[in-house]
Amino acid sequence: MHGWMFSSSLYDLLIIRGLFATVKMVNYEVIVYTSNLAGAPTMNKVFIKLVGTEGESKKQWLISLKGASDIIRGAAPGFSVCCPTSIGKLVLIELEKHRLPLLPEDSWFPAKVQVKSPEGDTYTFPIYRWITDSKVQRFREGTALTVLEDNHHLGRYSRQQELKLREEDYRWNVYAEGLPHSMKAESNLSLPCEVRFSFTKSTEFFYTASSGLTKLKLMGLTTCKKAWTNIDDISRVFCSKKTEISDYVKEHWTEDAFFGYQFLNGVNPMLIRRCEALPSNFPVPDEMVFLSGQCSLAHEIKNGNIFLCDYKQLNGLPTNTINGKKQYLTAPLVLLHKTPDDKMKPIAIQLKQTPADDNPVFLPTDSEYDWLMAKIFVRSADFNEHQMNVHLLRTHLLAEVFAVALLRNMPMVHPLYKLLVPHTRYTLQINHLARALLISENGVFTQFSASGGEGMLTLLKRSLSSVTYTSLCIPDDIAERGLENVPNFYYRDDGLKVWDIIHRFVQGIFGHYYKDDCAVEQDSELQKWISDIFEHGFLSKECTGIPQRLTTVAELVKFATMVIFTCSAQHSAVNTGQFDYGGWMPNCPISLQRPPPTKKGTASKATMLQTLPDVNTTVQGLSTLWLLSKQSSDFVAFGQYPEDHFCEEIPTKLIKDFQGDLEVLSAIIKNRNKGLEVPYTYMDPAEVENSVAI
Structure with a gap:
């Protein structure tokens, strides 16, 4: 941040000197910090007014001591706003920005204002937003206040006005x-302005998007509608x-152990569950999967060693037509066995939901290409299930709901706003781009994925109907899927630790501001926020x-923990590894253009x-997976808060403790990964972004 200090105009100085002859004035020392974002400083005139419990100052022009260049560099001493008497405890400040003659209107991004009172108290006013016009902008003193605690009439008025403007700026839309x-x-x-990409983020995003295809366009590959004739050509191109x-x-995509490993630690760890009984539509007798009487399927199910992945949501989806050819997407059932050496291996695959003669159960003992083709159809189904449900719906679209509900219903002074707003950074713009570039009529997934078009919207609607609160809370979800004791399940191990760290942090924050359950229940802003999420996110x-409604502190803590986890660690877990696991296309085909085999021996x-x-x-x-996996240079790691929304001692200490816990976990994960053949980094707090920003 750059410190920006100001001096009064000559006229003001003369007035002040005249007053000093008859009145003893009191001084308020003001420091205005401007962000280091590109374009953040302003060449316009800035005015400030201080508003306290006992009165207010006059509006005063703040001008840099050393001219406009000093605004960019920072480095100025203090500036005094003078009042005849103390105006009491500061409640808010008013800022105005006006164009100077012959200069254009510009934008300004102040970070915060600090004011030292004549009584020796220092007040901090967090801002962290673009000021683009000449309207009066009001900002509250940084001490977090719920609506019940905000007793000063000016504070309550500014709170109401802020929310009125927010409701106009952040409006719901039915996509x-x-x-x-x-x-x-x-x-x-x-x-x-305050929710858009920074100049750096915007430049890098569009450069990555265009450069990813430029070389391939020059090679003529973006318009080549031919099939691959040699699998080695794929690796040479990329x-x-x-x-x-x-x-x-x-090197390992054809191996059964690696195929099974991906259900635990790939980009879609959300489907696998312990199998307590075979589904009636998946007839797998013992002799199919356990030869020579080694053990029975029933015995292994009873021992908790059999797992199921069921892609039933894909059943009957209308599929895409690409390059004039009908595409194919199956709804497989996959049976996996945890072996004595703790590997997760597939033991049976049925590619369609309804048993039939033309829907065989494929086994590892089948021919090499029969078995490999069955696994390829599963991996393609997983790609489409992952992209639409696990990634787009359960992180991006829900994160947008959480963000809009927050920005519509929570004033900046509310502790929930201060806690959650860092986890909304860039989400609204990245989602707008996703709708324009990925799932619009001409979007990449619409045009080139098997589920694109009508099937994509159908799948998203089905997926929303399957979302439950427990499935968004990793401790509940892991227990519900019966995965507590599965070995080598790093998504679970790291995710549960991250959840626990977030939960303790959130518990500390809300324990500070809500002294009992009644305070939660009576917080009208909080209730409007959760009601908006229920209505607009979950219909x-x-x-x-x-x-x-939220009726207890414990309910609020759990829900806010889920929001933070979804917008940070969960998104990282299902996003960051997309190119890692999809960069070798045969492992994650976006679409398949021949129907699934109907009998064995044909592949x-x-x-x-x-x-x-x-x-x-x-x-x-x-190219899309490369873009979605690319980290921006203005990435903010999980738990890092460049913007100081909290300013009180206890929340500040809780944030430091939170960051310390995340650092310890990061070190533990890095140390573990040294001994892994395939390191699992997607839940390492140092690698997790604070928000859904890509």
Whole structure:
């Protein structure tokens, strides 16, 4: 941050000197900090007024001692706002910005204002927003206050005015019936300034998006509608875009142990569950999977060693047409066995939901390509399930609901706003871009994924109907899926630790501001926030288990923990590794262009290549995964708060303790990963972004 200090005009100085002859004045020392964002300083005139419990100062022009260049550098001594008498405890400040003659109107991004009173108290006023016009902007003193504690009439008035403006700026929009509601915005430029990308973020994002395809366009691959004729050609084309894990995937993607490993620690760890009884539509007799009487399937189910992945949400989805060819997407059932050496291996795959003669159960003992083709259809199904449900819906779209509900219903002075606003950074713009570039009529997933078009919206609607509150809370979700004791499950191990650290932190924050359950129940702003989430995020469906009201501190703590976890660690877990596991296309085909095999003994290397997506479809899919996995240089790591919204001693200490706990966990994860063949980094707090920002 750059400190920006000001001196009064000559006229003001003469007035003040005249007054000093008859009246003893009191001085308030003011420091205004301007953000170090590109374009943050202003060349306009800035005025300030201090408002306290016993009165207010006159509006006073603040001008840099050393001219406009000093605004950029910072480095000025203090400036005094003078009043005839003390105006009491400061409640708020008013800022105005006006254009100087011959100079254009510009934007200004002040970070905070600090004021030292004549009584020796220092007040901090967090701002952290763009001021773009000449309207009066009011900002509250930084001590967090719920609506019940905000007793001063000026404070309550400014609170009401702030929320009135917010409701106009952040309006709900129905993107599609049956989906969570979104932020109403015609374009990125119509989003409020404070939620848009920084110049750095915007530049890097669009450069990555364009550069990812430029070389491939020059090679003619983006328009090549031919099938791959040699699997090695895929690696030669994408040799410039790879990671250590994508290289590992390329070498091991055909192995059963690695296929099973991905259900635990790949980008979609949300589907696998312990199998307590075989589904009636998945007939797998013992002799199919356990040869020579080694053990029985019933025995292994009883011992908790059998697991199921069921892609039933994909059943019957209308599929895409790409390059004039119908695409195929199955709804597989996959049975996995935890072996005595703690590997998770597939033992049976049925590609369609209804048992039939033309829907065989594929086994590891089948021919190499029969078994491999079955696994490829599963991996393609997993790609579509992951992108639409696990990634887009359960992190991006819900994070947008949490963000809009917060910005509409919580004034900046509310402790919930201060806690959650860092976890909304860039979410509204990245989601607007996702709707424009990925799932619009001409979006990449609409055009090139198997579920694109009508199927995509159907899948999203089905997915929302399956979302429950417990499935969004990792301790409940792991228990519900029966995965507490599965070995080598790093998503669970790291996720539960992150959840626990967040929960303790949130418990400390809200324990400070809410002394009893009654304070939660009577907080009208809090109740409007949760009601908005229930209505606009979960379409008022009580079966989701999402609370419609919050009645206890414990309920508030759990819900806020879920929000933070979803917007940070969970998003990282299902987003960051997309290119790692999808960079080698055969491991995660975006679409498949031949129907699934209806009998055994028909698959070959040639039919596999004919089934994989065409060259241009592959190019579009992998370029998108590269973009979605690329970390920005203005990335903010989880638990780091460049903006000081909390200023009191106890919350500040809780934040430091929170950051310390995350640092310890990060060290533990890094140390563990040294001994892993495939390191799991997606829940390492140092690698997790604070918000859904990509």
